[in-house]
Amino acid sequence: MxxxxxxxxxxxxxxxxxxxxxxxxxxxxxxxxxxxxxxxxxxxxxxxxxxxxxxxxxxxxxxxxxxxxxxxxxxxxxxxxxxxxxxxxxxAPPARPGGVRNEHVLRLFLLGALGREEALVVLRRTEEGATTQLEHLTEQFARLQEGTGSDSGGPLGLTAQYGIHSYRATAEWARWAIAQVEADPDFGLRDVEVRSGH
Amino acid sequence: MxxxxxxxxxxxxxxxxxxxxxxxxxxxxxxxxxxxxxxxxxxxxxxxxxxxxxxxxxxxxxxxxxxxxxxxxxxxxxxxxxxxxxxxxxxAPPARPGGVRNEHVLRLFLLGALGREEALVVLRRTEEGATTQLEHLTEQFARLQEGTGSDSGGPLGLTAQYGIHSYRATAEWARWAIAQVEADPDFGLRDVEVRSGH
DNA sequence: TCTCGACATGTCGAGTTTGATATGTCACAC
DNA sequence: GTGTGACATATCAAACTCGACATGTCGAGA
The missing domain is CATH 1.10.10.10 (Winged helix-like DNA-binding domain superfamily/Winged helix DNA-binding domain)
Structure with missing residues (x-):
């Protein structure tokens, strides 16, 4: 087998x-x-x-x-x-690069399919979700530091910090993206642009 | 179906x-x-x-x-x-949270299984990889800004920036983790700790 | 005592995904 | 003219994964 x-x-x-x-x-x-x-x-x-x-x-x-x-x-x-x-x-270095699956990120990739207001809804949702996760992980990291008596929080602290860095990056990106979309009245698809079914 | x-x-x-x-x-x-x-x-x-x-x-x-x-x-x-x-x-909000697959991140999760020197090798590899991707995406973003004549680089610019934020976070985390491990002579598993097979 | 919810494992059909294998076209260089 | 490599699509067995269903234990509280 x-x-x-x-x-x-x-x-x-x-x-x-x-x-x-x-x-x-x-x-x-x-x-x-x-x-x-x-x-x-x-x-x-x-x-x-x-x-x-x-x-x-x-x-x-x-x-x-x-x-x-x-x-x-x-x-x-x-x-x-x-x-x-x-x-x-x-x-051993990973055999294949990529092989990633992340539905959440995929949705972010497809934002161009939405109108301006819709895109803002999704971006705000993203920002909120990332911020919540960030708070959660920050607490967890503090507990790990206490528990291990080490600044790094041990191996699990490394993991928690990875999550903190990732979610902070997502939240910051979302805030940047929101600002960009808000500043651009032409962002997104117009309904006018939608092609007829065939 | x-x-x-x-x-x-x-x-x-x-x-x-x-x-x-x-x-x-x-x-x-x-x-x-x-x-x-x-x-x-x-x-x-x-x-x-x-x-x-x-x-x-x-x-x-x-x-x-x-x-x-x-x-x-x-x-x-x-x-x-x-x-x-x-x-x-x-x-529609994602039906299920999670559903993520990322072998690279999983490897980072499992770093605690390695000894100090081995963990440093993997972390340095991670830092280098992320930095390379970051440079690549930064160039790509600049081209998108030029191409669209917009600061945001359009919908694809949003995507590229997401990647930039992510890889920068990974590179920064890796540098932090390297510093933590270098400062801690006791990090990682000792060979002594390895349990006998049964 | 009885019921409820968390603990704990197991099975399986239906559907998904891979990697290998196959077939053929076209442009270009030698 | 012929070989090479990119273009282009197709198929399928083997393997993987899910969701749903099934079975039962145990402790706590009504």
Missing amino acids: SRLSYYGDMALRYALIGLLLDRPGSGYDLARRFEEVVGAYAWDARHSQIYPELRQLEGEGLIEVAERGARGRTTYRCTSEGLAALRAWLM | SRLSYYGDMALRYALIGLLLDRPGSGYDLARRFEEVVGAYAWDARHSQIYPELRQLEGEGLIEVAERGARGRTTYRCTSEGLAALRAWLM
Whole structure:
């Protein structure tokens, strides 16, 4: 079985190994961590994909069962083989550039299809969303600094800062874009320009 | 046929309509535009997916054949129905937050799995990559400003600026992260910490 | 005791996406 | 004239992913 995932080879498995390296967890637990942390801006997966992948990884010896608890809970832990595989993957430069999917960014790409007022609505929505995320992550980073007693907040602090930089950039871009559109009475498609259906 | 794509409903079709709105083009042409422009940070698609989707869209009347040229070239154009569909999609708030896939960002998330020196290698690689992209996009933006005679560079200028903001944020974050790791002799996993395989 | 909601895992059909493979045209250089 | 590389479209098996459905446990509070 070749186990080649199309989006950046085997990203899901390394995400899981990495999550387990941080701390052991069950499939349920990992599914929630995906949703809350990784899913927001790095990768996305559902439990229906996570459970089979965990069994696969266990079969390959990259993770192991740490504990079988109540309610059928199976807690996994990363093995040294898993860590070695993850490190090898991280050090190898990405096979393919691109391979990105981000619906939110795609929408921003297509803004030219809207009229001026509509574009402003979408841009304001973008600005608000980014600002909210920024506040959220800033708090989280402060907690990480306290928790680790380090300025960087440890490895998770690095991640949080990445998010902070990204969302700040988006919010700043949105404010710039709003100003540009507001200053340009001709921005966007006129309804007049719409071509007839055929 | 329900035509529900899992990653953000029907993102591919709207990306294609949007690309055709900018200017008509053939499947081959759109495949290249995907690779060069959209694929880099918004969405990704191959010709083997693009050709069938174009036929589907034509069947639904959202795009139409503009011209049949040499070498079997079929140039498509967006119809008013297609534009209306695109606008409706853009104005409807995204069904699902998240749904993001970005292998590059995922790698950054997993940096904690590396030792100090290895993490620095990856971070420096990240910083260089982002800086290169930044230079590239800055040039492109200047050309768009010239071309459109507008400060914003038109809708494509907005897109280019988004990229500029994003890559600048990544480069700045990488420099910050490098400084943090360099200042912290204890960063990263010690080989000693690696657990035995079982 | 019973019910509700969070915990926890599992399955599968339907649909999506890839990478490989195939076919052929055209322009240009050698 | 013939080889090379860009142009241009097509197909399909294999693999991946989703959403929906299914099953059951456990603790807390009514």
